[in-house]
Amino acid sequence: MKKIWLILLLVSSYIIINSEILIPMDNSQSNHLRAYGIVFRSLQNKQTSKWLLNYRGGAFLCAESQTVINDLHLSGVTYEIISANEVASIYNLMNEENMDVILLEVEPKIAVYSPPNKVPWDDAVTLALTYAGIEYETLWDEEVITKGLDDYDWVHLHHEDFTGQFGKFYSSYRFADWYQEEVRINEEMANKLGFNKVWQLKHAVAEKIRAFVVNGGFLFAMCGATDTIDIALAASNVDIVPKEFDGDGIDPNYRSKLDFTRTLAFENFKIEENPMIYEYSDIDGSDYAAIRGAEADYFQLFDFSAKFDPVPTMLTQNHGSIVDGFLGMTTSFKKNVIKKSVIILGDIPNSDETKYIHGNLGKGTFTFYGGHDPEDYRHLIGDPETVLDLHKNSQGYRLILNNVLFPAAEKKKLKT
8 A cells, every 4th residue: 555655646746747837828818918027037037938839829838836836826827737748738739730839048138228317107118027027227328338238138229219309399399398308318418428419429329229239139129219220320420400409400411321221120211301390201100090090000910930930920929910009109110111121020901001020130130119008099298107907918018028038039949
């Protein structure tokens, strides 16, 4: 009898040791956004996880531990304890279908480019990171210029204006206290770092960010940062700023000096010279989105081959393929100015716009996501923060967090 109990104990121990935690990311998940934080903190604790691409909405598989289980309970994230046999069955299914397993090894070091006078709820990525419990650092122009970005794996830019035109808010807000404070802070920083004009500083920052990507960094940008960084890179120390912003006029020969080989995603675009028009260039499709209206504004994620194109597959993991649209300084991207090398991840049906794009430059990658806040269709200055407890299953916010985990993927798996 003792021998039988010993055998049962050993079998029981084997099952426990070989069981794993499945975090489903389909419609059964109670909190999609905090699930990403679970995986991130598991990586921080030196525990690898697996990303099951196209399986149950892009589920995660973690080694069973009491630490992870406690974290799941506290975070309100749905999970299942599954046996080694169940894991094997999942792998067999994935082998036969358009699915793949990606090993997540080390947590990425994250930085958010953020001016000192920005409120934290004015950036959807900052909100997502905070809600999910993912650690990040903030930096701004001084850190970028003096130290560079080599200490980070993943850098986020939001609605920053790298053209040096203070968001082109001149027409509507030039007398507002917050606008004048933004001008003052930027001018003081430019002078401190030895630049005569704010736009010269911003062009230099854009070059540092480009170098970060070339050297192997992961860049994620939303809203106005998506097109202004490419405008700054194309101009590359050429004055494209009207006198209302820097005291002198635009270089009359600037068009012939634009170098589109320096840009990340866009080419052959036209710069908007009028300081009274709230637009940087013809890259943005905001006008079209406004005509569609909130009820008709959506975009569709493409379906990629998980085994042959794991990168775009990772970036588009979701529990639905149709995602609600939302506005921003830069809402969407006109297809006629997107470089042919860029991958379109999310398209706006029956239009010449796209919403979500990805590309490579040097050893690194960039992902641009149009719009300001996925759960606030028309975010206005001074609007209250988005409460993510009300949007814990947001498809739009999931795309942000896919990008956060992307750099943790096993490097040999990145084929695109």
